[in-house]
Amino acid sequence: MTLAGKPGTSWTDVYGRARAAAPEAFDSERLLNYWGGRWRAEGTPSQATSPLDGRAIVGPPKLAAPDATRAVRAGLNEHRTWSTASLAERKQRVLAALDELAARRDLLALLLVWEIGKTWKSATADVDRCLDGVRWYCAEIDGMLAGRRPLRGPVSNIASWNYPMSVLMHAMLVQALAGNAAIAKAPTDGGVNCLTLATALVARHGLPLTLVSGSGAELSDALVRSPMIGCLSFVGGRGTGGAIAADLLDSGKRHILEQEGLNCWGVWEFSDWPALSEHIRSSFEYGKQRCTAYPRYVVQRSLFDEFLAAYLPAVQRLTFGHPLAVAAPDDPLPTLDFGPLISDTKAKELRDTVDEAIGRGGVPIHRGDLASGRFLPGQETSAYFAPVCVLEPPPSSPLHHVEPFGPVDSIVLVDTEAELVAAMNASNGALVSSLACDDEATAHRIAGEVQAFKVGINRPRSRGDRAEVFGGRGASWRGAFVGGELLVQAVTAGPPGERPYGHFPSYTLYPPA
Template sequence: MALLSGRCPVPKVLLASAEWSLLLSRLRALVPEAFDSQGRVLNLVAGEWGYPGHAKPYLSPVDGSLLGFLPMLDLATATHAVASAATEAEEWARVDLDTRKERVSACLDLLREHHELLALLLTWEIGKPVPQARISVERCISGVKWYVENIEPMLEGRGPLGLISNIASWNYPMSVLMHATLVQVLAGNAIIAKSPTDGGLFSLTLSMAFARRCGLPVSLVSGSGGKLSEALVKDPHIACLSFVGGKANGRDIASSLYDRKKRYMLEMEGVNAYGIWRFSDWKALAKHLKKGFEYGKQRCTAYPRFVVERGLVPRFLEMYLPVLASLKVGHPLLGERPEAEPPAVDFGPLINSQKVEELHGMMSEAESKGAIPLYKGRLEPDLFLPGQDVSAYLGPCAFLHVPRNCRLYHNEPFGPVDSIVVVDTEEELFTEMNVSNGALVASIACDEPETARRIASELRAFKVGLNAIRSRGDREEVFGGIGQSWQGCFVGGTYLVHAVTEGAPGERLFGNFPDYTLLPERR
């Protein structure tokens, strides 16, 4: 199947809903065991695909079309799935490392063979432009391969925990959720994962079917997080919980785990800020900021807040507003261009129209209370099909002087909406950059290295970039958070393996816990 090709003007030929039918047919032919006789996706429970559950419509953010149905389980079935997976964990713990490596490697070979199909599924499911979807799949494959090649010293003197439960958000089903589960299995654990309700069902179904065929102890279920939490979070068979999601749900989960002897890694939201202080390299900063809009800033490491020294505001806006104007928002399956040319679109839809409505509500509230709208991007008809549903799309927006009593001031928008804050002193800079009292990343744009390092030392962010953006990272790079942006073990590199294995009695794991905090040196 060829993607769109061509140069401007963009042709009006896209992979329309009939093309989704073709992708779905290919998927069903590859893993027929994962579908019932009516073509609906099943759950993977006790090593078998079954339990169709309650069918919930599953829509594409690309154009609002129906992709299929989520097979939503009840609590009793999820509890059965957990108990069965725990039995598998006992058996898998006795499998030697060489065998585990062989089976994980075989799964990676299947993922690599069907790389393009996985990328196209991701595009339809979560709206990520195809080139970015390919990167997500490749990050999963190459990242797990790195662990296969380097895991022996990480496991020295350690044993598996047992059954790991994985609940992750919809934005990175491959490079976060699938990546984590394969590493957890490689370390000797069995896993049970919940399909994100908003996106990733089909790409995860294909990936987990491949994993199961390779003899890996994986289970995949769908259902309401609230209804299944007794099984996927609190069930005594669960030895460890890996959670990626919003702060509200994360806080509830954290409070339920504090009194239980259970390992956990809870990645939650925070307001990541970029500070601009005594700075002059505007061309370099423009490149950083434009790249930061990839996937419409639907990332836990996106920067929605810019804190700018008052005297630099004119130069900052002179650089920043053209960046916003240059962004192309449209159908994520638009034709690709040669590498030397700009992409057809910089980002596609947000995850659904409800998210767009939520952001409009936050922006309206801010404006009504005095925020100054600096920019509101428009959707260009040439980047969409005629008559296409565009309710899930939102152009880049920016606001100056957002009042403190607004949601946009304190909350992570998780979309292409920026806030600009003007400050006069370093103390104000610290305060405004630490608005959420804990974040995953932050950055400083500053010409003076000593000043930049001093400012960085005052920021409550796990990773701080100096004239550079920070990200979750891959392979050996550690990842975590400060304050309420993270609870539990840090991950990445050796720490991901340590988080899901048992070492010497009484060991203190690297992480952010209620009773103590151990933070790695910022890099």
Template sequence: MSLFVKPGTEWESVYSRCWSVAPDAFGEGRLLNFWGGRRRLEGTPGELRSPIDGTVLTGPAPLAPIDVKRAVRASLNEHRTWSFASLPERKARVLAALDDFAEHGELLALLLVWETGRTWQAARSDVDGCVEGVRWYAEHMLEPCDPLRGPVGNLASWRHPMGVLMHAMLVQALTGNAAIANAPAEGGVNCLTLATSLAARHGVPVTLVSGGEAELSTSPMLGRTSYLDQHGVSCWGVWGFSDWPKLTPRVRASLGQDRQRFVVQRSLFDDFLAAYLPAVRDLRFGHPLAVADPADPLPELDFGPMVNDGRVQELHDIVDDALGQGAVLLHRGSLDEGRFVPDQDTAAYFAPIAILKAPATSPLHQAEPFGPVDSVVLVDTEAELLAAMHAGNGSPSFMCDEEPTAERLAAALRGPVHGPQRLDGQAAGVELPIQATAETHLGTPVR
């Protein structure tokens, strides 16, 4: 049966809903930057193409540097007022914004799907993560923090516009700081435009501009600049492990969602492959909004497209280079296995690939690209295991049956890892408690 875009989720329908919710931001046939408490017509409007199928979307309107400086100064003025607001008032305004986010969560998520190619479930998770995470901070913040001397400038990529960027801005507002963000150029600007409008209605001092990365990095009017991207490879160590059904959700989580590597005890490699290959062959990908019947729910996919076709070619080149240097191909999927509508543009899609022993000179070794590529490394000793897990400079985790071994490996891996953002808006390098269990995670925010 042929697939089609679920009625009501087409881009035209989604954009029309945005206009009805926030005509101040979407009513001019273009996206407007927001600073100084109102929408601005400055900037040259552009277009984006959805990675899903090439649909033309409303794009950002980059500001000239002088206009970005004006926006930063206006944010500084808002900061000076907001910093004197009481903690109860800050909480009330931020929580009211979160209520609006929750009310319009479906719309915010649909915007993320079209702009970034996230699956429906991943987009909802990004929106819900923002709402739930900021609520947690609001509920647990009992004493006011000392505001910075100026607003916080935020720079982030397209990957998590709500769950990282907007989450950070609202936490910064809770702590008495105005927040200004640069809209990601590759996707997320429509979603952030709507979220900014909803937050501003309740007096939360947020500013959203396109362009101006340099000004948001160096302006002396800022109290701090927050770089919100996460880089590096997240490694899963597999050592003394036998509960192989638990591997399947790790495979589904890794391909297309994280930059991930499996570091596997060599003596377990045959059992690992027996569990891994069926899981990777069963991955579901394709058009995130395609259904066979109008009444069908949106599909549960493991991943959708990459952010654009240029990233697809880049990833093909990286994989081909690794294979040319001696890496071993474990699995290569095909776009024929994807769920697509008839005659769909699939230029931004990349079928899943898994390789063994990426060479040390490959980007897959140190900074694995975001996309549906897994790499596997074999090790013989615990020392090799720990070294390989640290090599990717990401968040290490491991799977192990025996609690004493888990305790020892956890102690060796313990160190400064990424936890929740500190309430003063700084990036928090914290040491999190690690429990010795059959499955140990490092870097999981404490709730």
């Protein structure tokens, strides 16, 4: 079977359509930054590399620190005006913006495919979750805002590249709905073209958004430390998150810091292997480049043979490759489990990590082969990574205690419940975990000792949508929790002395179940 790129989905076609849809934001060879209600040429243009095939695409226009400070000051001015607008007006403008985003849904999704390597299914889901989630908030926001008011300054958003729409744009639109101006730093690793188009479409309806690009070191004074910022929302790794937390420690500034964790699936006194096998395969969605992916299985030693009989067929059925490759022009885009990693650098890093773990005593249980992927003839494949599973990675390996953020699983064998809990808590806190256990009472008892914000019983847990609360324990989270009413509370002020629910350095407070 000879594959070809789906007609009309080339980078040239997609970028041309984005320029036609928002000529104010896209130049022929560069993007613009947006603040103070205008698209601006300030910032140094750059090229990025598409993980799909290694080609050069348009990258972020990187600002210097003085321009970032100007952008934040303009955002503060917009915030002061917008915070006085009625909720009815804010809601009307947000709903109109959502309609315009929905009209460009497929174009936004194609930009995500090219920029960050999402499959078509994953890319459209990212856009749809943003639109559906914000519509839900528009319907529910009145009661959530009772007795509350906007913050004194805009909300600054710094997020990882993997969910530009359903995490970053979703948060900004809810923040605006609640009466705040919203500032976003475009992720350096990918997603800036999608965010530029989305911001252009939203800005036409008078929403006070700011979109700027640049390195974290260059923009931190403006986006993190500036007293003009009313709240900081961050999604990313523990290293950067820890540095930000240190910056904010004595500031009293409202903050939401979602950080990584090694999410684990424990297997104890369990027998429903067909169900677990399906969960194992679905866990590879987007190549496990998700904060709620499950890269670690902690398995009762006496069940290891049965676990392996369920695990191996699941990973052997995985499909991966170029998300836009088709056998015939009229064919639909392929339904793949995942495409490339975010970059060839990340793929090399994972290969080195796996090789080191095996060299120090880890046992390779499964090693996929790039030859089984779905690729265009002669295309660059350096950002692609076939699934791997390592049994008992040594304690010195990052696979033992750090989230790999790619299609790499590890398995740890245990003999007692105490060992199970200790192995599941190896990373000092996680966002989600799950337990595969036939007896629910036993599962709930063990779950109470697992340091994860959400623990699923015989099912995975996710970040959630709409009313579902999300947070983390240990080093996986700092600051206010989000989801439903808590997201609105995190970006608004309530009664005097109120502190939002969350995980803060000085205390830990979790909302009722």
